[in-house]
Amino acid sequence: xxxxxxxxxxxxxxxxxxxxxxxxxxxxxxxxxxxxxxxxxxxxxxxxxxxxxxxxxxxxxxxxxxxxxxxxxxxxxxxxxxxxxxxxxxxxxxxxxxxxxxxxxxxxxxxxxxxxxxxxxxxxxxxxxxxxxxxxxxxxxxxxxxxxxxxxxxxxxxxxxxxxxxxxxxxxxxxxxxxxxxxxxxxxxxxxxxxxxxxxxxxxxxxxxxxxxxxxxxxxxxxxxxxxxxxxxxxxxxxxxxxxxxxxxxxxxxxxxxxxxxxxxxxxxxxxxxxxxxxxxxxxxxxxxxxxxxxxxxxxxxxxxxxxxxxxxxxxxxxxxxxxxxxxxxxxxxxxxxxxxx
Numbered sequence: 260x261x262x263x264x265x266x267x268x269x270x271x272x273x274x275x276x277x278x279x280x281x282x283x284x285x286x287x288x289x290x291x292x293x294x295x296x297x298x299x300x301x302x303x304x305x306x307x308x309x310x311x312x313x314x315x316x317x318x319x320x321x322x323x324x325x326x327x328x329x330x331x332x333x334x335x336x337x338x339x340x341x342x343x344x345x346x347x348x349x350x351x352x353x354x355x356x357x358x359x360x361x362x363x364x365x366x367x368x369x370x371x372x373x374x375x376x377x378x379x380x381x382x383x384x385x386x387x388x389x390x391x392x393x394x395x396x397x398x399x400x401x402x403x404x405x406x407x408x409x410x411x412x413x414x415x416x417x418x419x420x421x422x423x424x425x426x427x428x429x430x431x432x433x434x435x436x437x438x439x440x441x442x443x444x445x446x447x448x449x450x451x452x453x454x455x456x457x458x459x460x461x462x463x464x465x466x467x468x469x470x471x472x473x474x475x476x477x478x479x480x481x482x483x484x485x486x487x488x489x490x491x492x493x494x495x496x497x498x499x500x501x502x503x504x505x506x507x508x509x510x511x512x513x514x515x516x517x518x519x520x521x522x523x524x525x526x527x528x529x530x531x532x533x534x535x536x537x538x539x540x541x542x543x544x545x546x547x548x549x550x551x552x553x554x555x556x557x558x559x560x561x562x563x564x565x566x567x568x569x570x571x572x573x574x575x576x577x578x579x580x581x582x583x584x585x586x587x588x589x590x591x592x593x594x595x596x597x598x599x600x601x
Contacts, residue, residue: 340425467497
């Protein structure tokens, strides 16, 4: 490290051709700390990324996830629960989630299940419930020091965590688990937690009040059910409640008033998922950025020009092309943002 520090200082001296002044020396440590670290804040707009974007990558550990983030050039993230909780020691699940969700989907759609499928689904449900109880017990004993350690590891690599999304805030979770999720978010340095909007007014009220208690904001995410007034009840219930808005899904739902929504709710938008989807008339596709109908340029430039404070979170949901991977595609999304904000 000393050799590297000396090299940087001498290189800079050679470029400017002057001797070090005391003020320059005072600034040297910050130059060293920022050397070779990611920076995705562009002209005042914080471009972030949800780590769900890297779900197709082979290693889902916290350490590997950090590598994906930094390789992508991202310096701020919405962190999914998996990498953080596994780092903190949460027991791993052996549940065949692919099969479980496949059978659950058939059941929800009203499709008939064979006798063997019904039996298998029952067994998977029992296994899921048992694992949920195991996780709840583990969460009740967590001391949060591991989350603080993870925050430091990410911070040292130049990455901040602005949002945390564990599966701890659903209607099936206890108040103790909800409190755990908010405390873990605080230990990670997050300003807010995120979850899918539960479409239950009593639950959004409870989450908002618990958010007030734990000094943690709660961002509700939506898909194509989003409307202009989708969040109004939750926002009225508590100042801790806010939007985890999804610009792409809003366009795919057929709404044309996205700019009006951003202007109205910008103070309550905690973070915004960003993707390029088509309108219903064009098929609702999830496409590489620049090929869909989401007005990305207008959105990003509005955030820049009005100095809105919420991050624009890259969420990679279009199909990763053959020969590429999620890291390369997130890099492309970030580069597209640079062009739009340049």
